[in-house]
Structures are given as structure tokens and as C-alpha cells.
Amino acid sequence: MKTIQIPKNTLVILCGPAGCGKSTFARKYFLETQIVSSDRCRALISDDENDLSVSGMAFKIFHLLIDMRLSQGRLTVADSTALDRSARIRLKKLADKNNCHTLLALFNVPLELCLKQNISRERNVEPAVIKKHMQKLGRAARAITEEEYDQHYVFDQGQADQVAIKVT
Ligand SMILES: Nc1ncnc2c1ncn2[C@@H]1O[C@H](COP(=O)(O)OP(=O)(O)OP(=O)(O)O)[C@@H](O)[C@H]1O
């Protein structure tokens, strides 16, 4: 089993399509309080994780919470799709500003599995949206090496379950 060592003052940036398992991964390896989720931020405003009409406000809280936690040197997991370069860079800048480390975890999960996992849960994302996410995933996979994270990992199907995370 691969062991990933991360310093306490790290921003873990999850990146992947809807349904790929980002939130499941976050819950498996991190404390609830360490996870800042864009979907949860939407729900905190409008009681509905799917309410895209409040995305602008939700991302303000998302970034604010991440910034505040990092200012305290707290391990933080940014749980959003982060499929756009601008979204990843925005998060990386928050880490840099607070002298924190970065780890990017990209979930390279096939479309069929994302669609299957998406329908197996309570909250369903439109399949067309997930298909668009897959196109962005390919671009993200090519871009992350140049984006200069302290560590980056690409998890193929099943691999995210096969790691140990050690906070140093
Ligand atoms: N490694 C796994 N093994 C088995 N089931 C999984 C795994 N990862 C995720 N799932 C299941 O797939 C569904 C979607 O996972 P999850 O909600 O974590 O996706 P997500 O990437 O956070 O999606 P979104 O971007 O829409 O929030 C869940 O019902 C979850 O139980």
C-alpha cells in the first residue's frame, strides 16, 4: 500500500468529475472538520447542495473557510471538482499566501463508473454535466504537472482506496 506523507499545514485539492468519489475519499481519510466542500457551502446557503443559483456565494464561503483554516496552519481538504485551471490556481494561491503546502489528487475514473456511482446516490448530477467534466479531466491531467503542487497524484479506478495517508 502506498503511503502518502503530508505536513499538517497542507491544502489537499481534490480534482475530478461528479460521482468519481472525491467526497467519499475525503471522508475516508480526513476529519469532517478538515473537509471544506463546495456542495456543502451551497447547502449552507440554500438548503440544497444542487442549487447552482447560489454557486457564486457558495464559492465565496468555500474560499473564505479554506483561507481561514490555512491561516491557522490547519490541514484542509478542498472538496470541489476543481476541473478548471482557474479553480485550481485560485486554491493554490490561498495555500501560497498562507505558506502552506499543496497536494493535488486527481481522480482518473472512467465515465461509466462516474455515471453508475452518480445514480446510486441520493443527489444526482445530470449525465450531460458529467460527460463535460470528463473532457475537462483530460485537460486537467495534462496540466497538473506544470501547476507546481508540492505533491500530485493521479488515482486510477480503485487506487484511491489503496493508500495510507500519514500526517507529519
Ligand atoms: N471507492 C469507492 N468504492 C465504492 N463506492 C464508491 C467509491 N467512491 C465513491 N463511491 C460511491 O459513489 C457515489 C459518488 O461518490 P462521491 O459522492 O464521493 O462522488 P464525488 O466525486 O464527491 O461527486 P460530486 O462531485 O458530485 O460531489 C457515492 O454513492 C459513493 O458511495
Ligand SMILES: [Mg+2]
Ligand atoms: Mg462530492
